[in-house]
Amino acid sequence: MTKRIVIIGGVAAGTKAAARARRRDPYAEITLVERGDLISYSGCAMPYYISHDIEAAEELTVTRLDEFTLLRNINVLIGTEAVSIDREAKTVLVRRLSDGETQVLPYDNLVLTTGGSPVVPPIEGRDLAGVFRLKEPADALRIRTEVDAGRAQRAVIVGGGLIGMEMAEALTANGVKVAVVEMLDRVLAPFLDPEMAALVHAHLREKGVDLHLSERAERFEGDAEGHVRRVVTSSHVLEADLVLLAIGVRANAALARAAGLQLGPTGGIVVDDHLRTSDPAIYAGGDCVENTNLVTGQPLYGASGSTANKHGRVIGTNVTGGDEVFPGVLGTMVAKVFDLNIGSTGVTEARARELGLETITALVPGMDRAHNYPTRQEIVLKMVVERGTSRLLGLQGVGPGEVAKRIDVAATALNFHATVDQVANLDLGYAPPYAPAVDPIHHAANIIRNKRDGLTTGIGPSRLQQMIDEGEPFLLLDVRSREEFAERRIAAGGRLLHIPQEELRSRIAELPRNVPIVAYCARGIRAYRAQRTLRGLGLEDVAFLEGSLLGWAGKTESGENSD
């Protein structure tokens, strides 16, 4: 008997599931129902359309509707919404939006790929003209029209997540003065620990973005024409003629909920490893489902066009008699924010702490290519490893240099539950145009191994801040050159001493033996060596400041050299 497959939602997961099912079963009756007028578009590319990196709106489309239906013989109903599911009768009621005409579609397997939507918080003034969200190409077109017409001089982006960051760049690049309001103490909080986010904050400010952290947008105020003019936050009033709500994305699960399908704690539809919902005749994938984090085993919600494509293939296989498993996700993220490449996979130190995992971390600035290769650029990696098991938990990267490759290596290693020792010996590609002989990811793994094995003691910037704030007795030792010291140094009052690294041996007598010493330099490398030298000279209680000045977001001072 001919199998009837009905798919609700035609962006990434839905079209992929349809195409895959058709490939495996030339005779199945496949119906794809899409609420909008477009199928198979690239949501992730919308910021690049607004920035004019991508000029034509048609380029947002991955597969054209006519190609899709012609080549694959799939019945596509656009402009049509699914109203309700009768699980008993195995039918879906759908309604054409243009004329309200309804139709009942019987199915053997139903596939829910209803996607996700930007969260719209219940903020006063959210319906004013000029308040946008970025869900689909029509939104991108509206925003670009505002910007191109010069009607958006000042924009406020509510939310410092991925879309917020990409849009901060896209709008700034087109002459819009941008403010970002983020409730938490940092941008990209699920992906970056505070010291890594601090690097992004500094860069955003350098690029002219007015960054408001730990601040909540409380209401939007408009003019007489009902157009937004101001954003009132918990501590500022920001002028705005364009507001973008980019607080996050939530699964479109209303249809599933109404049908009594199980939803998870994140609000996404619960699926098993075959992407079957709690009703075995119904599959779900893409941004409407909750995934399992392969590192933590916990539910994870995160919209991703890449995951949606994988889901689509697995579902297309399973609804046509195949047997394919989707293993789970790692929460991998890469993003370009102005001149920074940013990435993260697995769990951050902050998240590990929430989960009660004890960690060893390394914050490592390094070069993405050989030290002598002309196009080398800096990247800062933070690696997080579980204490005891030495299992890799996550990697974060920020910098103008190549970050995405290191993130992908870590994601692959995480998939196989790699230990830090295995990461340290991975046979990665080495040539000066691509990597140093000791890749930053190897270097990070080695520092963690040295910390684990008691060969080095590194402290993070937040620990140093605490030592300064709480007046703990210690000596902060700056081992940079006189010029560097005079230009800018960590403000630690009388507890700061400056001895250039190469003078350490001859000036050892100046160092106290009764208080802990924390060495720092520009990026951590000289401090790391200084620690080794001092230990070799019998000073045991020496730590180095990981990331050193580069990762330091606290107070600094400048002026004449005091040593």
Add this chain to the structure above:
Amino acid sequence: MTKRIVIIGGVAAGTKAAARARRRDPYAEITLVERGDLISYSGCAMPYYISHDIEAAEELTVTRLDEFTLLRNINVLIGTEAVSIDREAKTVLVRRLSDGETQVLPYDNLVLTTGGSPVVPPIEGRDLAGVFRLKEPADALRIRTEVDAGRAQRAVIVGGGLIGMEMAEALTANGVKVAVVEMLDRVLAPFLDPEMAALVHAHLREKGVDLHLSERAERFEGDAEGHVRRVVTSSHVLEADLVLLAIGVRANAALARAAGLQLGPTGGIVVDDHLRTSDPAIYAGGDCVENTNLVTGQPLYGASGSTANKHGRVIGTNVTGGDEVFPGVLGTMVAKVFDLNIGSTGVTEARARELGLETITALVPGMDRAHNYPTRQEIVLKMVVERGTSRLLGLQGVGPGEVAKRIDVAATALNFHATVDQVANLDLGYAPPYAPAVDPIHHAANIIRNKRDGLTTGIGPSRLQQMIDEGEPFLLLDVRSREEFAERRIAAGGRLLHIPQEELRSRIAELPRNVPIVAYCARGIRAYRAQRTLRGLGLEDVAFLEGSLLGWAGKTESGENSD
């Protein structure tokens, strides 16, 4: 008692072993013996010094001698060679090259990091002036001096390996007319299968390199002053005023051999997983040892600064009472050759065949970034998987786009014995500036899964060539546009038919049902779809040409459209 550690060879592995041993044991007596005048230089950077990408010779040095000795308290004897090892007495006899003075160094542990040397074949004329090899910075300096002085108008590089390729670019970039003579049928043969190497050949020729494959250099002829002027090969006489011997690298194992240590089939010193030689008091690492290939379990010799650094750390740990294992290598390679990024890890299809492994492969052209992102560039990946186990065996990549990342992902996956199904679902970083939603590596894995599961049939260019040559009955179907067809098409005589992809359904009657059909297009994507369409229309015996015209190194023709 103070431990005495003697290290022979001070480039990458040796200096790393010394530094690591010092870090773990502040009291050990560490002596480093180096034949040359430099320690810790980057051999891999020499072509970039010759090309002037790296301007100053000092930049080739990784750690300066004075820094190295001062910071680490290591006794360094430069300009000193190791003459012999007395394993019974645990001593090494060393001799200072400047005055011949000898010294006997007692050791508790001896470390051999004697490196590798370019193979110099017994070719007549190899001692003529102007015949070079590239072993150490002094060689690079001599070659650069010749080039900069305009004395090298025409160069012949003997050997199409990594150094040969990098030097072809470096010399061409400085105005030298370059010919490459390679004995085998392709460049980079250990790393690339023929159809992947064909992409490199086309690019080299485009860049003006005179490429002589399957040709042997038989003698070098000089002028009256004893300067090289011609290279006589098995089929040509090539003019040359500079010759570079770049046939390969061999382990410097004479000292070890004379001491009775075990050498392996590749000529490298045999070490166990702790990098101990057949004498448990003697360790060895870097380019003088033979590694184990993690995929095949076979011995593998390959010089690598990255492996040398890892070896050094493992040895430094183990000679100071630690217990660290080096797992093995994958033969990972990345190289920039003109505008191409080239990489390989694991084993090629050709190598798998030698090992008697049955494979499924995929040759996949694709974009390195999203299809609509402006800086996207093409890459071609070839994935090799073991039939039966579905285990990943290797990945190769060539193209102007980002290749190194995909190679590193595959190297990481190989380290954990990943299956192709695991590779297909890796949660890699996705955003338009870094990758398409379905990464080329995912796409390659999916094509292999489709081939394995009988959902698609791809043939490689060598199989198609065989079908043409042997007059097998088949139809070659070009599914590109009329313009593309007229411009250039595969020469297959009367067996070629042209039907653009979008006309396939309406012109199905023109296709024969009694002979196999092979569809091709520009890169394989339309041909892959055409296969799907034709199968959907009941034509079962259809294959597509993997890589299509892009991977086709055979005959082509052009002219008016015949359909």
